Every structure is written in structure tokens, then in C-alpha cells.
Amino acid sequence: MIGEWIAAILLVLGSLFMLLSAVGTWRFPDIFTRMHAATKASSFGVGLMLAAGVVYFNDGWTIVQSVLIIVFIFLTAPVAAHMIGRVAYLLKIPLWEKTVVDELQNRYDLKNHELASE
Amino acid sequence: MTNSPIEVAALISLALMMISFFLAFARLARGPSTPDRIVALDLITVITMGTIVSYIFLTKQVVFLYAVVVLALVAFLGTVAYARFLERRAL
Numbered sequence: 001m002i003g004e005w006i007a008a009i010l011l012v013l014g015s016l017f018m019l020l021s022a023v024g025t026w027r028f029p030d031i032f033t034r035m036h037a038a039t040k041a042s043s044f045g046v047g048l049m050l051a052a053g054v055v056y057f058n059d060g061w062t063i064v065q066s067v068l069i070i071v072f073i074f075l076t077a078p079v080a081a082h083m084i085g086r087v088a089y090l091l092k093i094p095l096w097e098k099t100v101v102d103e104l105q106n107r108y109d110l111k112n113h114e115l116a117s118e
Numbered sequence: 119m120t121n122s123p124i125e126v127a128a129l130i131s132l133a134l135m136m137i138s139f140f141l142a143f144a145r146l147a148r149g150p151s152t153p154d155r156i157v158a159l160d161l162i163t164v165i166t167m168g169t170i171v172s173y174i175f176l177t178k179q180v181v182f183l184y185a186v187v188v189l190a191l192v193a194f195l196g197t198v199a200y201a202r203f204l205e206r207r208a209l
Contacts, residue, residue, distance in 0.1 A: 005123055008123040008124045011124070011127045011128065015135055015172065018165060018168050019137060019138045021161065021164075022137070022141035025142055025145050026141040034154065038157045043164070049131070049168055050171060052171075053183070056124060056175065062180050065187060069183075072190050080201070083198055083201035083205075084201050086205070087201045088153040093151050
């Protein structure tokens with residue numbers, strides 16, 4: 001009974017995080033800020049929802065599958081976000097006009113892919 | 119009929135998933151650049167996984183978790199393939 005309530009709270013919390021991530025993807029001004037919203041919050045939201053499944057069903061195979069999904073998402077989401085961000089920078093997609101610092105500016109050679117130091 | 123808290127929570131969660139799906143799809147349709155669209159597609163896949171997980175609580179059928187496993191595997195491959203393709207076209 002108490003497990004059911006915990007699972008319900010976890011489920012709604014997880015979907016609220018997914019909603020936050022979608023709102024951020026819609027509202028943020030820049031590809032890099034949008035990536036920040038879409039990657040982290042949504043993986044955390046799916047993790048919370050799967051945790052609700054683990055608490056509610058409490059079954060060995062479900063736990064194995066959920067842990068597998070969570071580990072895989074938390075391994076692959078940063079890699080995918082890194083690839084997208086790298087491509088966006090290489091395509092010279094403009095940053096937000098209020099961006100404070102671009103640390104790769106005048107340091108990254110776009111032809112040879114070499115990063116120069118000071 | 120749906121009086122138990124987990125079913126009410128699953129219905130609320132499905133409604134939230136629908137709103138997030140529409141927001142992500144709006145970004146997919148509008149997104150000024152192609153990487154924006156890739157980000158939106160990635161988000162849509164994760165939202166689909168969330169929808170399936172909510173639906174599990176309505177039907178009490180744990181079998182649907184296999185679909186979530188497959189989606190988690192395929193979404194990463196799609197995103198990385200598209201990013202590699204764009205990168206090679208950019209250089």
C-alpha cells in the first residue's frame with residue numbers, strides 16, 4: 001500500500017521532469033542551452049519513472065530490465081549530446097547573443113581539428 | 119473505476135507526456151537548424167519511453183518494458199548516426 005503511493009509520487013515527479021525538459025527545449029534561445037534541457041532533465045525523468053516501476057512491481061526481472069535501461073540511458077545520453085554539440089559548433093551555428101564566453105574561439109582549428117593553448 | 123493512486127498517477131503522467139510531446143514536436147517542426155531537430159527527435163524518443171512506462175502502470179503488463187529496452191538501444195544509434203552524417207557533410 002505504501003509502496004503504491006511511493007510509486008505514484010515517483011511517476012508523477014518523473015513526468016514533471018520530462019515536461020520541464022520539453023518546456024526548456026521549446027523556450028530556450030540557443031541550440032546549446034536547448035541541449036542542456038533536453039538531455040539531462042529527460043534522462044533523470046525516465047530514471048524516476050523506471051524507479052516507480054521497480055518500487056511498484058518489485059519483481060526480479062523487472063528490476064534487471066529497469067537497471068539495464070537506466071544504465072544504458074545514463075551512458076549514452078552524454079555521448080549523444082556531445083556529438084550533437086560538436087556538430088553544432090562545427091557547423092558554426094550562432095550562439096545566443098548574450099553568451100558570456102566562447103572558450104574555443106580562435107583556439108580551435110576547424111580544418112585540422114587541433115586545439116591550441118594560450 | 120480508476121480509484122487506486124497508481125492509476126490516477128499514470129493518467130496524470132500520460133497527460134503530461136502528451137503536453138511534452140507536443141512541445142518537442144513544435145521544436146522539431148520549427149527548429150532553425152538541423153542539430154535543433156536532432157535534439158528534438160532525441161527528446162521525442164525519450165518521451166515515448168516515458169509514455170510506455172506510464173502505460174505499464176495502467177495495464178499492469180510488465181512485458182512492455184522490452185519495448186523500452188529496444189527504444190533505449192535504437193535511439194542512441196539514430197542520434198549518433200545523424201550527427202556523424204552532419205559532421206562529414208560539414209567538413
